[in-house]
Amino acid sequence: MNDIIFLIINGITVASIYGLIAVAVSITWSALGLLNLSYGFIFSFAGYGAWLAERHIYGEPVFVMFMGIAAGVVGGIMVCLLVFIPVHDKPNFTIRGMIGTLAVSLIGGQILLQNFGPKAKLLPEFFGYGKIKILDVTLTADKIGIICSSILMLTIVVRWMKSSRRGLEIRAMMMNPHAASIVGIGVRKTGIYVMAVTGAMTGLSAALLSQTYYLSPFSGLTPMIKGVSIALMGGLGSVKGAVIAAIILGFNEALTTKFLGGRYVLMTQFALIIIVLIIRPRGIAGILDKAREA
Amino acid sequence: MSDIKTKKRKTWKNPLAVWGAKGGNYEVPTPEWKNPHQIWKDTKAFKVPTTKIGRFHYEYKSSNHGEKIWNRLRWWPTRRTILWTQGVYNRKSLKPEKIRKDKRPIFWFLSLLALAIMPFILPDGYKNSLLTAGGIFGIYASINLCWTLVIGTAGIFSLATYAIVGMSAFLTTWLSINLGLPWWMLPMIGMFVGLAFGVIIALPALRLDGFYYGLLTLGLNELCRVFITTSHAFGAASGGLYGADTFINDNWAPMAQTLVQYYSGFALLIAALFLFRFVDGKRLGRILKLAPEKKEAFAEASGVNYKRARVTVFLISSIALGFIGGFYAAYYRGSAFDIFSFHTVIMGLAMITIGGIGRADGAVAGTLIIVVLDRVLVELGPYRYIIIGLIMMFTILFLKNGLFGIRKQFRDWRDKKKGEARSSRLERGGEMLPEQATEIDNKDEIYRKRYDKMQREFLKTLICDEIIEEHKQKPLGQHSEALERVCYYFRRGAMNDKYVVKCEVPFKKYKIMALSGVRGRSPRLVEDKIYDTVEAAYHGLFLRRIQDLMEA
């Protein structure tokens, strides 16, 4: 029993990190119509930003984490300026935008490789090594920290999108870009906001993941693909759906590891995703609200 | 300044002065004579540089043998004529000529010929590395052609192409090692593997649209990679699975081995091109062209079963990809894990986007560019990926559909510019555009407007202080030529809104009115100003008309 709870907590920890990227992918797709596959690059970029900050400026964990988020924001804005703004009003935007983000991640990954080398880097533990025991289950400070900080980040983003003027702008753009321009919403300006916010989320996930695993020029790839799968299962464009999907996939990961073995995690995961998508082509949230026309 | 003006100024002498010039001036300063025909010539002049014959002067025309302008030579057994030849008569010399309407077969033939004789013309120093790269190019170009069938023709945005190839390669290698299958069996078995995977991957494609499917297949790619790399059967430790039977004999001379590799890759490319031609250009491709993106519902309503065609194309290309996978295994004696990596997907996407998605020539040319950068210019190191990334960025930022879409993009741009330029030529009351001209029943009106505009343009150049002064002195009687032309034009004007002088009190009060132009509707008063003499009123009216002329 303890084992299962331990695994579930593991799963939730992983899910909360990947969930951040999933929500970022989701928001970018639905607000901008951009399938951003450069989150892998933004992830590594933010990780190296945090690492550099830790090395050269100040090693305080909170500061390093914030630097990671800041680097993520910078990376997001960079992708926006390079790909979204020049291409967004041209024909075949979706496919061109996707290829553009791939090109950015190709170039960016190579530049990171040139500057930092292929050796893996490690960030310090942000949350210390404390342990709490609740009902026979040991919770490390690390896991609690990861879960709490990602939930905090998500809550802030969701609150911001719900209540602020910019958030309303972004949501309006998600639903009907043409009507949004009629109302007076500047697509390019909003694009920068969206990419900055999603970049911040990726940055946080990069900082959190790099302290548990490691950081390398292409380490963002797996989190991105996992994030994309979660976003897909949740339904692109839905924050709620992405959160639910992240939790489901987290559980799946924990249970599969326990009963079948780690090798089969991806298989059960994709079987799950395909089943959900075949039942509901727009993912879990496909029923919750109308997603953007693809 | 004024001296020059006075020097240029001419004097006009009233030809009636000899007889007393009753009511007219004897001699007045007048502007220099201008040729009234000049504006007509300028407007009529065709300013676009033209060539002697025909519009497409760059189009090569071959001369004809004999008097016939048609050609009945056909590709046996089809009814297709050899090249798309159109016979025309030269418009000037009236000699029969032939135009090749579609020159693509010529380019295809020449470039494939160049590839075929490549081993004999390459310098010895580079021969080995270039031919190896050529073999790789053949395989990748075939994969990309099949991928183009999926993305372009079928419109299914699948990123799992390399996954199918890889799975087929790994499974056939494994079978070859464990069962000792000969090399020629590998592509055959690969076809079945490809079909099986195609069916599995095609299932979600029926339900999911566009980019959902793309992302899902990206995940499937990752799934295959993790599955293969973690399984012991496929040699998890060694970075790949090798040991399959191959058609390249180790006992041959190294150059013979390379040549066999090169030509087998070339043959695969030719086969893939034929497959592309027969799927894209025949019934299936045409059905799918009837159902372009976002118009599927309409196609379905018209009785086009596009879904079935899509899945068929997908399965056909999956089988072909499986074949290529088996071939790959027999070619390399196995396969590396690299084929499943995200990097391979990016490279593949770069290949098909640089050339242009949905076109065979685009897929092949894009593959050539990337393979040359990736495999030949190896000494550039990691910079070559940065260069590839920059080329991709350039393509998506500036080109609508890759290199081979430039032609259409240029033509669209030219059409747009033409439309804009045409709209800018329009001025009020001037010439009419074709679309306006259709609304007018009396076609004489169109010509009259054109003439009228030219005349007004000319008269505007005549208006100057001299003729106004001249008119002020004597509104009636013989005038100088410039003034006379202006007055004639004014007198000839249409009845509506034509200014007239109204006499309120004879010899005391005159006013200016404008006629309505409609029978029974009274004229309207234009201004309240009262002129004392009829001459002053004439002049006031003249000034008003000049103002209207200059403003219009």
Place this chain on the structure above:
Amino acid sequence: MSNILEIKGLSAGYGPLRVIHDLDLIIQSGERVGIVGLNGHGKTTLFYAIAGLTHWQRGSIKISGKEIGRTRSQGPGRYTHIVVKEGLAIMPQGDEIFHGLTVEEHLDSGAFTPESWKNRKQKREEILEIFEPLKKLIHTPVGRLSGGERRMVSIGRGMMSEAKLYMADEPTLGLAPKIGKGVLEALLKIDLKDSAMIIAEQNVALLEGKVDRIIGMHAGKLKGEASSSLSMGLKN
């Protein structure tokens, strides 16, 4: 009396197609103008050209003397938000709404200009006074409303900002005659003060006698009391 909208020599179109031909239009403050024409004669394109949403356009467009028209040949909608900030409220044709937003949020989304964002609550109250039926639906997602209610929301959204020029594109299109009339009446109820309003309609009878002047639109040109005589009258 000042000129709110001053269009001179406007041509606009999509690609090689030209929809509006060298059009002049002057609209003064406090005026309510109806533009009547059949489908495909350029009413919507005229509105889009003012908002900078056509593919290309040339000619001068001035809103209260400020030039917003530019010779553009690319990027429809690229400058729309700037134009809207100059004081333009567009009530577009058809279903240009945000399905997932509630009525309240939807109305707020009309007030993106910084000034109107501040007093959006008060403005919202005013609009709900005009559109009584929306009061009950204030927290319903717009996607669930009926056609008439959607149109009301769409028009209400246009009324949220302190615009100088309101442009309503076929407000009654596709609505039942009774509801359409109600929507139109609500439009006519707006207190214009210094601003002006253009209503495009296919049905002359709906506008007759209710607006200050009616301009016909035919094949991309304005017919009737468009502007030329008016502008001349002003000049003298």
